[in-house]
Amino acid sequence: MGDDEPATISEAAFPLGRASFDPDAGPAEWLWRRVLEVLRAERERISARPVSAEVDLGRLRAAVGAYGFEEPVAPGVVIDETVALLREGTVHTTHPRYFGLFNPAPTLLGVVGETLAAAFNPQLAAWSHAPAAVEIEAHLVRFLGARMGYPAGAVAGSFTSGGAEANMTAVLLALTRTWPEYGTAGLRALPGRPLLYASAESHLAWLKIAHATGLGRDAVRLVPAGADLRMDVRRLRALLEADRAAGGAPFMVVGTAGTTGAGAIDPLPELAALCGEFGVRFHVDAAYGGMAALSDRLREDLAGIERAHSITVDAHKWLSVPMGAGALLCTDREGLAETFRVSTSYMPAGIPDTVDPYTSSQQWSRRFAGLKLFLSLAVAGRSGYAEQLERDAELAGLLRRRLADSGWLIVNDTPLPVVCFADPEAGARAPGEHHGALARSVVRSGRAWISTVRLNGQDALRACVISHRTTQADIDGLVQAVNEARKEQRA
Structure with a gap:
């Protein structure tokens, strides 16, 4: 190893107990690298993972309850186990096919802003x-x-x-x-x-x-x-x-x-x-x-x-x-x-x-809640945000057209990227039960996340296009998922 190369720090060098509050530069750098690896993997692989998964409540509570906090645990173990819990026990709003509530994937500068706000702690x-x-x-x-x-x-x-x-x-x-x-x-x-x-x-x-x-x-x-x-x-x-x-x-x-x-x-x-x-x-x-x-x-x-x-x-x-x-x-x-x-x-x-x-x-x-927005706005500019917001609206327009072409009834009219749609042939089942079953089928498949809504007494499905990661291919994937769910329900 050359003189200019940093020494390799292993997890074993990370202090436990009270000494973990403010570790030396080497162990701290090791920990940050570990976190950055997790963030990189999540960003690169999120689109290939299910948007959400069924949760075994007993197993989840057992995994969390295993931490009694009496004795320290190696940080690598804690990070790996926590990431696994979050990966398996979260509706991934960071996924490009999350079409749910108003929870978009955060910008990278937003995440950096949260980190700086926590570190300086004003x-x-x-x-x-x-x-x-x-x-x-x-x-x-x-x-x-x-x-x-x-x-x-x-x-x-x-x-x-x-x-x-x-x-x-x-x-x-x-x-x-x-x-x-x-x-x-x-x-x-x-x-x-x-x-x-x-x-x-x-x-x-x-x-x-x-x-x-x-x-x-x-x-x-x-x-x-x-x-x-x-x-x-x-x-x-x-x-x-x-x-x-x-x-x-x-x-x-x-x-x-x-x-x-x-x-x-x-x-x-x-x-x-x-x-x-x-x-x-x-x-x-x-x-x-x-x-x-x-x-x-x-x-x-x-x-x-x-x-x-x-x-x-x-x-x-x-x-x-x-x-x-x-x-x-x-x-x-x-x-x-x-x-x-x-x-x-x-x-x-x-x-x-x-x-x-x-x-x-x-x-x-x-x-310091505003820092994440300050950094995001400063780097993207209002022009960058305007481009993204307008793109979301255009993708929602595309979704409306694709759904209408597939025989769905669009039941809301808004310039914002929220699309509510209903099956005009709900069948013998009550419309609420029918649309609820459709949403559950899509969510269980892991291919997308949508919800149900009741508007002026009419039951419908709801999809909000809000993620900067969503593409036309994701819109096509959602239409395919709801069409297949409807076909299964009618069979």
Whole structure:
């Protein structure tokens, strides 16, 4: 071995016990090489593996329970066994034929960002503790807000664990701005029961939010959707009028830009106008579809979103970064400060012309969630993301055509890459049972992952094209898989 060649480090050199917390450079390098080998193998071989597999619950619990944590175990053994558990006991959202929920394969820069965030471990509660991290996230919030149509210099907000936390932030902000006494005296001080309105096709995190905030689940009015699966504005108006007449206190209407079931975009301009007429807050849950704003072409379908008092977006849904990376966007910096105001002696003093994240968001101690998006955006550029988002939409269009040519009925209409389709000849079995059996057959085969959905009382299959790894061949593979499953069911 030459003088310039590094010494070969074996697993035996890796320290165990407390010494493993911060090993020397050689053993640490060995461990990172081992992890990189795993990542490389997963990326190179994922398309040849099943998207998911049946899990033996007893065997899984036995394998996990074998770790009693009393004595140390060699890192190579732990890594190999953990990788095997993840490989066998995971629905692989990183697979090019995962057509499931909004869980795309992460970018490489996103994974690197998570690693750097974990290694530097900045504490984002106070600006003074993590000025670089706080400013990076603030820059991203301004960028995203500007793409939604807000004045860039006025954008405020914060990163969240996901869309649900961002939506809860919007509710708290709306309550605070509608009734200033809410922050101190709570719901009991309000003149009537606060009510919020969202489409029956919206993400039902609203029910959990209403439960957690004390509004109560009955305070959520789920407005019926029309045949196009978008909120029926006429029905919304009728509910607002009836609730006010009965002594209720409507305070917030939610428009959804990309429903979970069908990718529908509610009529945002009409909703904004109605909210202005009734004097209630307008929020847009654009956790999924909002990222279409990175494409100049797809952005047109979000017209009216700039009129919202607040917007939820979620980069881990369509911008291909690891979970979680939600964000709340608005132009009401003072409102956020009032909603989350707190003063303690043990926190560092504020720095002029900066915002301490703990004073303007729900979380206190918080991970550097924005770095994975910052790196991914910086390297791909908005143009690279726009190309990918538009490609996803084109592949979804191809899927619709191939399914229609094969005799399937397309039951949703959206510019977003969510395709819902039904067998028009479900047979003697109930449609729900039939489509459920079709989905299970496809998933069990390991060739693709799809789900079922119920839209306006109609059962259907759902496929979302969301992975940057998906190709036309994967679309063809999905069509072949559902066609074969249907043939088996009809036999």
